Amino acid sequence: MRILYIGDIVGRAGRDLVCRQIPHLRQDLGVDFVIVNGENAAHGFGITEKICQALFAAGADVIVTGNHVWDQREIIDFIDSEPRLLRPLNYPAGTPGRGVDVYELPDRRRVAVAQVQGRLFMHAIEDPFRALGAVVDECRLGAQAHAIFVDFHAEATSEKMALGHFLDGRVSAVVGSHTHVPTADAQILPGGTGYLTDVGMCGDYDSVIGMEKRTATARLTQVLPTDRLEPAHGEATLCAVLVETDDASGLAVGIEPLRLGGRLSQTPARHLA
Known part of the structure; x- marks a missing residue:
């Protein structure tokens, strides 16, 4: 099975590019399942129902979010009715939405997608390790799901790496999001789990993590009020x-970053095509 995970969409520039490219990537790379992080898609802060529908129409199978999931208040009502939209699993009990679900492909193969949020340098929420441990104990790779994909929305690289090793051999892939900067450590861990510390963002890299650089820099260099981040x-x-992934075991047999367009060096996924 081929699973494509597209990193944090930031604003219209990222949105438009992702919606244009998903159909081509599905066809050119033989992708079976597409996951998109949309938590910064609405002008950099949160996501709306309209944006979700545009991403689904473009070919996204699941949208994950993160710490900005509630920035657009309208999503609170929508998320309970849309199983393809996930928020971090380790939010307190009673939080709207869900953090994990199993999705069936047209050929009957099943993909479990889970998202957790980190605790280092972020809000003090429930333990992501314990939350995911319970999930993989109940939804076993190669039994209840042909593949299990985990998005770890976290600040600290150490926390992301630790989760990768914690889940090694029990999930297909652990991929980090949130920092908006792609890392160069894509690998298959000893137990067969694909791992990448951060997939990076979909947005303008002539910026400060996707935001207009002049205002973002002013916030860090002066004590005066600044304009709103854009x-x-x-x-x-x-x-x-x-x-x-291998359909029999569910473990990863290949993992490769992909960067298209804009300022960064281009890395088409040649070896998996």
């Missing part, structure tokens, strides 16, 4: 990762 509107780069 997404940068230049040419965007699409950052993603392609994971290929």
Whole structure:
């Protein structure tokens, strides 16, 4: 199975690029399942129902979010009715929405997608390790699901790496999001789990993590009030990762980053095509 995970969409520049590219990537790379992080898609802060529907129409199978999931209040009502939209699993009991679900492909193969949020340098929420441990104990790779994909929305690289090793051999892939900067450590861990510390963002990299650089820099260099942060509107780069799994075991047999367009060096997923 080929699973494409597309990193944090930031504003219109990222949105438009992702919606244009998903159909081509599905066809050119033989992708079976597409996951998109949309938590910064609405002008850099949260996501709306309209944006979700546009991403689904473009070919996204699941949208994950993160710490900005509630920035657009309208999503609170929508998320309970849309199983393809996930928020972090380790939010308190009673929080709207869900953090994990199993999705069936047309050929009857099943993909479990789970998202957790980190605790280092972020809000003090429930333990992501314990939350995911319970999930993989109940939904076993190669039994209840042909593939299990985990998005770890976290600040600290150490926390992300630790979760990768914690889940090694029990899930197909652990991929980090949130920092908006792609890392160069894509690998298959000893137990067979694909791992990448951060997939990066889909947005204009002539910016400060997707936001207009002048205002973002002013916030860090002066004590005066600044304008509201706005997404940068230049040419965007699409950052993603392609994971290929073995249908029998559910473990990864390949993992390769993908960067298209914009300012960053281009890395088409040649070896998995």
